[in-house]
Amino acid sequence: MFRPLADRLLHALRVPGEPHDPEGQSLLVFRADEGYYRYRVAIFWLFRLLFLVVCGYVGFFAVLIASAVLGDHKSKRAFPVDPGTLQTIVLVVAAILAVLYLAHATIAWATLRLDYELRWYKVTDRSLRIREGVWFVREMTMSFANIQNIAVVQGPIQKLFAVSDLMVQSAGGGSGEQGKSLHVGYFRGIARAEEVRDLILERLRKLKDSGLGDADDAHVTVEDALREVRDEARALSATAQRRVRA
Amino acid sequence: MDAIYAITRPHPRLLTQYVLQALFAGPLSPLILLILYFRYKTMEYRFDEHGVSKRYGILIRREVNLTYSRIQDIHLGSGPIQRWLGLADVQVQTASGNAGAEMVIEGLLEYEAVRDFLYTRMRGVRDDRPGDSSVALLREIRDELRATREALG
Numbered sequence: 294m295f296r297p298l299a300d301r302l303l304h305a306l307r308v309p310g311e312p313h314d315p316e317g318q319s320l321l322v323f324r325a326d327e328g329y330y331r332y333r334v335a336i337f338w339l340f341r342l343l344f345l346v347v348c349g350y351v352g353f354f355a356v357l358i359a360s361a362v363l364g365d366h367k368s369k370r371a372f373p374v375d376p377g378t379l380q381t382i383v384l385v386v387a388a389i390l391a392v393l394y395l396a397h398a399t400i401a402w403a404t405l406r407l408d409y410e411l412r413w414y415k416v417t418d419r420s421l422r423i424r425e426g427v428w429f430v431r432e433m434t435m436s437f438a439n440i441q442n443i444a445v446v447q448g449p450i451q452k453l454f455a456v457s458d459l460m461v462q463s464a465g466g467g468s469g470e471q472g473k474s475l476h477v478g479y480f481r482g483i484a485r486a487e488e489v490r491d492l493i494l495e496r497l498r499k500l501k502d503s504g505l506g507d508a509d510d511a512h513v514t515v516e517d518a519l520r521e522v523r524d525e526a527r528a529l530s531a532t533a534q535r536r537v538r539a
Numbered sequence: 540m541d542a543i544y545a546i547t548r549p550h551p552r553l554l555t556q557y558v559l560q561a562l563f564a565g566p567l568s569p570l571i572l573l574i575l576y577f578r579y580k581t582m583e584y585r586f587d588e589h590g591v592s593k594r595y596g597i598l599i600r601r602e603v604n605l606t607y608s609r610i611q612d613i614h615l616g617s618g619p620i621q622r623w624l625g626l627a628d629v630q631v632q633t634a635s636g637n638a639g640a641e642m643v644i645e646g647l648l649e650y651e652a653v654r655d656f657l658y659t660r661m662r663g664v665r666d667d668r669p670g671d672s673s674v675a676l677l678r679e680i681r682d683e684l685r686a687t688r689e690a691l692g
Contacts, residue, residue, distance in 0.1 A: 419664055429616060433615075434615075438662045438663020475632055518678060522680050528688055529688040533691055
């Protein structure tokens with residue numbers, strides 16, 4: 294039931310399939326864990342519940358206040374609308390809101406599953422690519438040479454579902470709000486995030502050792518070569534002078 | 540690669556995208572449509588060996604120049620409308636303080652090729668570093684000097 298509908302939706306929205314592999318060797322592909330889906334569903338229901346509780350709370354007081362006001366003015370007929378009509382209006386508005394709410398909830402619910410399925414985190418020996426999103430599809434590419442910070446982030450509810458986010462940061466500021474900055478990428482909802490972190494750190498270290506991609510290292514090598522040439526020239530001139538004297 | 544160097548103007552579908560985008564703005568639609576129309580009309584890209592530049596605007600001219608090697612990360616983003624039109628935004632960022640993108644390359648059908656093109660020129664993606672050829676050259680000079688010295692000695 295879900296599959297054909299989802300496939301049709303994905304086709305209608307022109308959602309692209311698996312992203313291309315980024316440049317580099319020894320590709321590893323990570324996907325969001327099953328626990329991430331369950332975590333998102335839990336959050337989904339938690340917020341729905343919270344929303345309904347708040348709605349009920351506000352609605353209760355609204356009715357209380359309205360009835361008090363109406364009750365006061367009933368005899369004087371100061372209120373322009375007949376209480377019966379008002380009740381109908383309130384009910385109709387409430388019904389429309391409820392339908393909208395349910396429609397939104399259904400779409401959000403369906404998107405949850407797809408959002409979980411359409412996640413790819415690809416890591417090669419020199420770069421990584423993060424793909425996420427259903428309505429808005431985002432693909433982020435970073436090279437290891439530019440990565441500044443890697444951290445594992447896990448909230449209390451995520452801990453219950455044994456998943457965590459791996460945060461990857463490149464240089465450059467943001468507006469304080471880290472989640473909004475384009476310089477930060479997340480491997481959301483992976484199981485064993487520590488292992489993935491260690492793996493990336495390992496690859497970062499290797500990159501540093503071989504000096505790949507670092508403009509500064511290349512510069513030093515040129516200088517070394519120049520020094521070698523100078524030494525050689527010096528030795529040559531010494532030999533030449535010896536020959537002249539001899 | 541030459542196909543990328545040849546890019547100067549966005550695809551006409553970008554105008555369609557802008558019109559639809561403006562429609563979503565509600566009462567402000569006409570104003571936004573006007574702004575976006577002129578943005579489309581004046582938008583120009585230039586890709587060369589070292590960097591990419593984008594300029595647009597009539598009253599306020601804007602120009603962004605980026606060097607490939609300074610690129611920090613590249614994002615590819617697309618909403619449903621853009622995907623319908625076969626377009627996507629390539630958001631390019633350097634290490635500046637902006638949380639947003641320094642340059643958004645929009646309205647190109649070959650966005651994926653552009654992304655890959657920029658990406659392979661980013662720091663740390665390819666082996667061939669600027670110093671490599673100079674080092675090889677210097678090594679040759681050194682060997683030549685050494686040969687002369689040995690011939691003399």
